[in-house]
Amino acid sequence: MGTSRLKWHILVLATTVLLLVPLLHAPTGNACIAWITMDTEQFYSFDYIIPSYLIDISGYETYKQLYYLAEVIGPRRSGTNQSLPAAIYIAEQFRSFGLKVQWHNFTFTVGRTAICRVVAPEGLRREIRDVAVDAQSPDTSGIEARVTYVYFTNTTNEFETVKDIISGTIAFIEVPYEKYTTTFRRYACRKAAEYGAVAALVYSYNAAIWGTSETSGRVDLSEAESSESSLQQLPIPLLYLSYRNGYPSSDAEFLKAHWSEVTLFIRTNPAYNATGYNVIGILEGSMEPEKYIIICAHYDTAGAAISGADDNTSGTATVLELARVLSRFKPYVTIKFIVWDSEERGLLGSRAYVRDFKDDIDKGRILAVLNYDMNGAGYPTFKVSLDTRPMYGSRPWPWELFTDEQLAKFNGFIAHTESVLYDKLELPKGTGPGYFEVRNDTLDASDHYPFTSLGVPGWLLIGAERDYPTYHTPGDNLEYLIKAMGGLDNLITSLRISGLIGGTLALEMSKIPQSEALKAVGKYFGKAECSLVLEGRKAIHEIMNAYRKGEDFKAVAESWIGRLREMTRRFVKALELTLNIVKPEESHALSRDIKVKTEQLNRKELLLEMNIQCLLELLLKRTNYWYKHSQIWCICSIATWKV
Structure with a gap:
């Protein structure tokens, strides 16, 4: 060879x-x-780093929890019989992870509610969901009547055009958004009553169902305001049916299309006292158990017909996944996984916790709060809002009042968060589609706020502002969330990245043996x-x-x-x-x-x-x-x- x-x-x-x-x-x-x-x-992923200690964080497992809560349990309106089954399920999940379960119950008053449904003709029968009752509206045990549609601007007397048909009917009144104030809605109701309407159902683009806004009246309302008395009860029942974020609800579109054909039934229900259920899973610290970090989300939804796949089943599912994975460790400080009730009624659950555990805040036992809200619709754009400034009254503490030590603390807090996202997890830095943004701002619309307003450092992990027209409507379901995210894979990625961010921040703060x-x-x-x-x-x-x-x-x-x-x-x-x-x-x-x-x-x-x-x-x-x-x-x- x-x-x-x-x-x-x-x-x-x-x-x-x-x-x-x-x-x-x-x-x-x-x-x-x-x-x-x-x-x-x-x-592993070529889009971001997965720390060795968090390889078990699974977007699929998070999605399974999201599916069960949104599709099997369904709507979870606080103050109704919908919330307790969800709370029990979450408590059982915490126990299955080996966590100690603590219930924190509180009482609150549920304002008047309304039932509104189409009762005729048979082929058009449906429930009109998420209607709100005006505070000055009289109660009614039941009104059944035909409907008259009016587009009311008060530039002319639009009721004159329907004066021959409005008497004895329910006035379905659309008003321009720039006039959608409490005063103008009540003025429209009184006008309808003058022409013989037996009830009024008012809506507009961009109008919020819960609460009212006095900031959008950019026109002359002197005629309306001069006739308004804040103490005077309205002559007929007044209900609100809203558009959200500039998009009409399916019920509003339906009524506008079929108002001349349908008969409505309206009934108001009196206010009542209800019980809220905060569920806490406790992973006790091995060295300093009296100190703790809170990882939280609210599990209630904005209405009795809203499953809330994004707001906020996504956040609740992420907290459950973090509880599953982190429960395998023995952190030096305690980690409390808390799901709040009644966030959609004004942060009632988290406010009740702050009230009942105020001593923990005063003595510095709560090290930080990581709050998840609407993080399902977050990929590939995501925002991590740091709410680090304590409040006085209803305003952030001005930076000029901070001492050098306080400023160093808060700046270090921001720098650490940016380091986690950009240096450690290697998520893309920036704003807009495809980037992750760290902001230092004060947002009072989610459950971290009762803590941060008292000086506890807090994160709000939330999907970026995006075109999500089903927010706070029955359309916020799993099918739409998957569609809005561009497919199931993107949703699962968003859920997983949410867990990786929170898990990294929590364990770096708590440390493990x-x-x-x-x-x-x-x-x-x-x-x-x-x-x-x-x-x-x-x-x-x-x-x-x-x-x-x-x-x-x-x-x-x-x-x-x-x-x-x-x-x-x-x-x-x-x-x-x-x-x-x-x-x-x-x-x-x-x-x-x-x-x-x-x-x-x-x-x-x-x-x-x-x-x-x-x-x-x-x-x-x-x-x-x-x-x-x-x-x-x-x-x-x-x-x-x-x-």
Whole structure:
């Protein structure tokens, strides 16, 4: 045998060994196959970093909770019999995670409500949902009447155009948004009564159902205001049916289209006292249990017919997923997972907690609040609002009143959050579609606010402002949320990133023992090593396929080498992030272990890269000997396919 032939045999043998070596180090058996087919996409991402200690945070598991709460349990209007089943389910979930469950109940008054439905003709019967009763409206045990539509601006006397048909009917009155004030709505109601209407149902674009706004009256309302008495009861019942965010509800559109055909039934219900249910899952701290971090979301919905897939089933599901994963650790300080009731009625649940646990705030026991609200519609754009300024009255504490120490504290708080998002998780920084924004502002419309208004640092993790027309309407369901997100995959990604942000912030603040961090690193390393081997085999298979098809297999190989290098970099960084959740004085063994595993991952990647380079050299030879010894193809195929 000639020298050249001997060299060729040596090269073939070396390639075969290099291709088969990874098989000896990779996990084998059905368990590995199941993990490959079911969990590979969840383990790593090229869009963001997944810290080693949070690899179990799953967008799929979060989605399952979202589905059950939104689609199986359904609407969860506080103050009704809808909220308790949801609270019981959440408590059972906390117990299944090994958490101690605490109920925090409170009482509140539910204002008057109304029933409004189409009772005729039979083919058009339907419930008109989410109507509100004006505070000055008289009660009615039941009014059934035909409907008259009026577009009322008060520039002319529009009621004159319907004077022959309005008497004895329910006036369905649309008013311009710029005139949609409490005063003008009541004025329209009185006008309708003058022409014989028996009740009024008023709506407008952009009008909020709950509460009223006096800031949008940009026209002369002197005639209306002069006839208004704040103490005078209205002559007929007045109900509101609103448009949200400039988009009409389906009920408003229906009535506008069919008002001349339908008969409405209206009834008001008196105010009553109700019980709210805050459910708390407690993961007790191992060193300073009296101090705690709150991870929270509200589980109630804005109406009795609203399942609230985004607002706020998404937040509740994320809190449950964090409870599932973080309950496996023993943090040094306590973590309380709290789901609030009655947020949609004015933050009643969180305000009740602050009232009853005021001593914890005064003594500095509450370290921070992480509040999730509408984080389902968050990917690929997301906002993390930091509400760090205490309040006086109803206004933020002006920055000029801060001491240098306070300013340093708050600036450090912002810098740390940006570091988590942009440096550690490597999420894209910026504003607008495709970016993650960190803002320092004061938002009083969610459950972090009762805490931050008293000086407790807080985060609001919320999807960016976007075109979401079903907000606070029955259209906020799972089907629409998936559609608005551009598909289920984007929704699952949004839910997972939400969990990663909150989990990272919480554990970096609470810290865990080094022994638990070592276990997390060991588990992560096993999956990372397996992933590299699997990707290496996939690379060899695709390179050979490109060669068979006459394609540019060299470019394919270079692309795969770059991919394997980037994977390894991300795996190493994920391991290194574990050092942030352990106290520096306790991290010596962890640091050594991470260093060893980093070297092993780098060697594994280098070995796979050598496999690819050797295969390239064989393919580039294109000799007759290569074609005569086709068993090399078999060896490569075996190395690629056998697990």
